[in-house]
Every structure is written in structure tokens, then in C-alpha cells.
Amino acid sequence: MTDLPLLQADQLSCERDDRVLFEALSFVAHAGQIWQLAGANGAGKTTLMRIIAGLHGDFSGRLSWPAAQARNEDPRQQLLSIGHRSGLRSELTPLENLRWWLALHQAELDVAKAEQALALLGLAGYETVPVAQLSAGQTRRVALSLLWLLDKSVWLLDEPFTALDADGVALIEGRLRELADNGALVLYSSHHRVNGEARQIRLGNGPGEVL
Amino acid sequence: MTFTATLQRELLLAWRRPAEIINPLFFFVMVTALFPLGVSPQPELLATIAPGVVWVAALLAVLLSVDGLFRADHDSGALEQLLSAPQNLYVPVLAKLVAHWLLTGLPLVLVAPLLGYMLHLPSAAIGVLFVAVLLGTPTMIAIGAIGASLTVSLRSGGILLSLLVLPLYVPVLVFGAGVVSYAAKGLPVSGVLALLAAMMLASFTLAPAAVAAGLRISTGN
Numbered sequence: 001m002t003d004l005p006l007l008q009a010d011q012l013s014c015e016r017d018d019r020v021l022f023e024a025l026s027f028v029a030h031a032g033q034i035w036q037l038a039g040a041n042g043a044g045k046t047t048l049m050r051i052i053a054g055l056h057g058d059f060s061g062r063l064s065w066p067a068a069q070a071r072n073e074d075p076r077q078q079l080l081s082i083g084h085r086s087g088l089r090s091e092l093t094p095l096e097n098l099r100w101w102l103a104l105h106q107a108e109l110d111v112a113k114a115e116q117a118l119a120l121l122g123l124a125g126y127e128t129v130p131v132a133q134l135s136a137g138q139t140r141r142v143a144l145s146l147l148w149l150l151d152k153s154v155w156l157l158d159e160p161f162t163a164l165d166a167d168g169v170a171l172i173e174g175r176l177r178e179l180a181d182n183g184a185l186v187l188y189s190s191h192h193r194v195n196g197e198a199r200q201i202r203l204g205n206g207p208g209e210v211l
Numbered sequence: 212m213t214f215t216a217t218l219q220r221e222l223l224l225a226w227r228r229p230a231e232i233i234n235p236l237f238f239f240v241m242v243t244a245l246f247p248l249g250v251s252p253q254p255e256l257l258a259t260i261a262p263g264v265v266w267v268a269a270l271l272a273v274l275l276s277v278d279g280l281f282r283a284d285h286d287s288g289a290l291e292q293l294l295s296a297p298q299n300l301y302v303p304v305l306a307k308l309v310a311h312w313l314l315t316g317l318p319l320v321l322v323a324p325l326l327g328y329m330l331h332l333p334s335a336a337i338g339v340l341f342v343a344v345l346l347g348t349p350t351m352i353a354i355g356a357i358g359a360s361l362t363v364s365l366r367s368g369g370i371l372l373s374l375l376v377l378p379l380y381v382p383v384l385v386f387g388a389g390v391v392s393y394a395a396k397g398l399p400v401s402g403v404l405a406l407l408a409a410m411m412l413a414s415f416t417l418a419p420a421a422v423a424a425g426l427r428i429s430t431g432n
Contacts, residue, residue, distance in 0.1 A: 053295045057431050076297040085288030089220075091227035096220070103216030104296035104303070130227070 004067040005030050006154055006185045007052070012061035014047055021047055022203050024061075027210045029187070029199075031067070031153065034180045037189035039203030045189035046084060048203065049158045052187065053081040080105070081156035086143040090132035094118060094142040097131060098149065105150055117148035121171065136163040147175050155179060157188040217303045221310030224283075231279065235272040236318045242268040243326045254331040261330035262340065262391035268326075269319050269344055270351060270380055276315040277355030278372055280307065281363040281426065290363070294430055300423035308349075308356055308419060316348035332395060339394035339404070346407040347387040353411075353418035354379045360425030383410060 005028045012025040021044030029035055037045045050056035051063065054076060065075035088097045099109040115127055121141040123134075131139055140163050147155070155176075161169050169192065176186045193200070201210050225232055246264050247257055284290040293303060323344040327337045358376040362368030390403040 050291075053291075055291060055295055055430055074297055076295065079295070079297070081291075081295050083288045083291050085286075085291070087288035087292045089224060089283065089287055089289055091224055092220070096223060100216055100220045101292060103213050104293060104298065106212065106298070108212075 003030070004070055006065065006067045007187075008064045008066055009052075010062040010064070012048075012051070012059060012063065014044060014051065014056075014059040016044070016047065025201070025203075025210070027201060029185050031183045031185055032180050033185055034176060034198045035185070035187045036193055036198045036200045037187065037203065038191065038193075038200055043204035045203060046158055048201075049081065049083075049156055049187070049189055053079065053156050055081075075154075078153040079156065080146065080150055080152040080154070082143050082146065082158065082160065084158040084162065086131075086139050088131045088139060088142055091130055093128045093130055094123065094134075094145075095127050097142065098145065101146065102149065105152075107150060110149075114145070114149060117145040118142070120148065121145055121168070137165060137168060140164060141168060144172055147172070147179065153184050155184060155186045155188075157186070159190055160188050161190050161192050213298065213302050214306045217306035218310050221307055222314070225310070225314045231276070232314045232318065235276040235315045236322065238275060239268050239272040239319055240322060240326065242271070244329070247330065257330045258332055258395065261327055261332045262336070262388040262395070264330065265323055265326050265340065265344070266347070266384055266388040266391070269323065269348065270384055272319060273315065273348060273351040274355060274373060274376065274380075276311070277352060277359050277376075278362075278369050280311060280356055280359045282359075285363045285430070290426065290430060294426060300426065301419045304356075304419040304422045304426075305415075308353060308415065308422075311356070312349050312352050316352055319348055320345045327391075332391070335397065336391050336394035339400050340391045342404060343387045343390050343407060346404065346411045347383050350383050350407070350411045350414045351380055353414040354383075357418055357421045357425055360422040361429060363426070364429040383407070386410075 007029040009025060009027050013023045014021045037048060039045050047056060051059050068075040068078060087101070095109070095111065095114060098114055102109050118124065118127055121144065123138060123141055126134060126138065131142065134142065144160060160172055164172065176188070180186050199210070243264055246260070250256065250260070281290060284293070293300070320341065324337045324341045327340045332340065355376050358372045361375065362372045365371065386403050386407055390400050390407065393403065394400050
């Protein structure tokens with residue numbers, strides 16, 4: 001039961017505006033793994049992320065969640081995706097944004113825990129400042145604080161390292177590794193490779209290869 | 212929990228950006244107030260056109276406000292969070308519609324009797340105007356939201372939204388303005404008001420499902 005893959009893609013193909021993004025892409029991802037989606041700009045990284053997150057239905061092939069299906073669960077229950085747009089409303093403060101985001105995942109915001117996570121990300125003192133007044137990197141850090149606040153088994157992160165400084169990248173990398181070690185599956189798109197044996201899906205120029 | 216969290220968030224957002232509430236209300240009052248100046252200040256004439264004027268202005272004010280219902284969430288990426296969350300979209304969408312009515316519909320409802328009075332509407336008809344707008348604005352917001360969900364990803368969706376939604380507003384406008392005229396003439400109104408109430412209940416309960424589908428289509432590619 002536990003060795004069932006969390007996510008399985010069979011012959012995924014996607015075309016956009018008459019351009020093939022990837023073709024016959026197959027991979028099997030297990031709990032405890034970190035996958036990197038690499039590829040040039042416009043190669044289809046975000047599209048693949050959105051397909052996995054269930055936001056983009058215009059593809060052929062099969063995407064299945066064997067572990068969740070064996071337990072008869074909704075696969076979206078265990079998935080959290082953080083897009084390349086932060087998803088935070090600039091009028092609201094980090095805590096207000098997080099409260100709604102957590103409510104969508106049926107979780108209550110624990111203010112102390114959230115403040116702790118934000119402090120860890122260097123945002124102590126910014127909890128009640130509207131996101132509009134934060135820098136791009138700080139905004140990204142607010143969105144990424146969810147890595148500490150929700151308990152999910154599949155994490156989809158689209159360009160998580162954008163606008164982060166070196167410390168931030170190291171911090172997020174550490175957390176991704178920690179999540180994977182605790183049995184989560186992490187998929188992220190970036191040009192930056194997390195230290196260690198991250199598996200890679202390379203998109204662009206036809207089929208897309210799994211390394 | 213999602214319902215209250217979403218409602219809270221929407222009210223908070225509006226509190227931080229009050230222009231979005233004030234704009235439709237201001238539009239409504241301005242358009243109606245210009246009619247006596249543009250047409251004629253004769254009380255009999257104004258009383259005749261008052262139901263139509265107030266209703267058309269309210270309709271356009273709602274249409275104006277509904278365009279932005281999902282736009283900011285779409286642009287910030289919050290809509291994708293909502294769509295990828297593990298739950299039915301019906302509840303958060305319903306909360307958004309309720310919040311939108313409280314913020315833009317309710318002020319119109321409260322001001323409408325005042326504008327009716329300004330246009331020399333007989334006092335018997337003013338109460339009916341209040342009830343008719345109270346029943347009509349939720350219907351218009353619910354229908355408008357379906358259009359807004361379908362046009363949210365388009366760069367200039369405003370015109371398309373009007374084209375999509377205006378024909379669907381016609382029944383509400385006909386019954387809504389009609390019932391006020393009946394009241395002014397002393398005719399019975401309860402039947403038409405019941406019909407408006409039925410339209411409101413049907414549209415407000417069914418629209419969230421259609422809006423959810425519309426949002427999925429809009430963000431799907």
C-alpha cells in the first residue's frame with residue numbers, strides 16, 4: 001500500500017497554439033521524492049504544473065494518483081499548489097491572506113504558528129502590514145510560509161525561488177528536503193536545482209525527457 | 212467555515228478599497244439625478260418615468276460593479292488557489308455573491324426610495340420600489356456574476372460582459388419597473404413581487420454553480 005506511487009503520468013501530451021509543449025511524457029513519482037521541472041522559458045513548465053494541479057484540462061494522456069485512489073480519497077485533498085503569481089491580495093496583510101488560504105483547505109489559522117513561520121522567513125514585524133507594501137521577495141516568502149503551515153503530501157511549487165535572496169533559497173531548499181524526508185512529494189519548476197538527488201523532468205524541443 | 216472566511220475576506224477587501232462600493236452608488240445617484248434636469252422638472256412626467264429611470268440606473272450600476280467581481284482575484288492568482296483547493300466551489304462563490312450584494316446591492320436598495328421621492332413617485336409606490344429593488348438586485352448580481360466568470364480572463368471583457376448579460380436582465384427590468392408603475396396606478400402588486408422573489412431565489416441558488424463552471428472554463432487555458 002505504501003509503495004504505491006503518489007502521482008503517475010502516462011503519455012502526457014499538450015499542445016498550445018499549434019505548438020507541441022511536450023509529448024508522450026511519462027513519469028512515476030513516489031512519496032519522499034523531489035522533482036524538478038526544468039526547461040527554457042515557454043517550454044511548458046507552468047502548463048504541466050497546472051495540469052497536475054487540475055487547473056488545465058486541455059491535454060491528452062492520463063494522470064493518476066494511485067495512492068489516493070487506493071484509499072478512495074480525492075487526490076486534491078492532499079495537494080497544495082503555489083503558483084508563480086503569489087495569489088496574495090495586496091490590500092490584505094500576510095495573516096489575513098493566510099487565513100483565507102488555509103480556510104480553503106479546511107484549516108484554521110493558528111496565529112502563533114503563522115507568526116512563527118513568518119518570523120522564520122524573516123518577516124517578523126510584517127504580519128499586519130498590507131502585502132502591497134512588501135517587496136517581491138517578501139511577498140513570495142509570505143506565500144511560501146504555507147510550507148510550514150499546512151500538512152500536505154504533494155507540493156506543487158511553480159518557480160518558488162523567484163525573487164528570493166540566497167538565504168531564502170537555502171531556507172526553502174532545506175524545508176523542501178525536510179518535507180520530502182517526512183514522506184511528501186515535492187514538484188517544483190525552476191532553473192535552480194535543489195542540492196541532492198532531485199529528479200528532473202526536462203521540457204522543450206519535443207517529447208520532454210525524464211532524467 | 213469557508214463561507215464565513217470568504218465573506219470576511221471580501222468585506223475586508225472592500226473596506227480597504229472603498230471606491231469599489233462608492234462608484235456604483237455614485238453612478239446610480241448621478242444618473243437618476245440628471246433626469247429631471249435633462250428631461251423636464253414637471254412632477255407628473257417625472258412620476259411616469261420614475262420607475263423606469265430608477266430601474267435602468269440600478270441595472271447599469273450593478274453591471275458596472277459586477278465586471279470587477281473576479282478580476283483582482285484572477286490577476287493576483289488567488290483564483291487559482293480557490294480553484295485548486297480541495298472543495299466544492301459553490302460555497303466560496305456564494306459567499307462572494309452575498310458579500311457583493313451587501314457591498315453594492317444593499318446601498319442601491321437603501322437609496323432607491325429616496326430617488327423615487329425625488330422623482331415625485333406617489334408615496335404608495337415608494338415602498339413597492341424599495342421591495343422591488345431589494346428583490347431585483349440579487350438577481351442581477353447573480354446573473355452578472357455568470358457573465359463575469361466567463362469573461363474574467365479576457366483583456367477587455369467589459370463590453371462582452373454587457374452583451375452577454377443585458378438580454379438576461381430584461382425580464383427583471385420589465386417586471387421590476389412594471390410593478391412600481393402598477394403600484395403608482397393603485398393596481399395589485401403582490402403577484403409580480405412574488406415573481407421577482409422567485410427569480411431572486413432561483414438565480415441566487417443556481418448561479419454559484421454556473422459561476423463555478425465559468426471560472427473553471429476561464430482559467431482552463
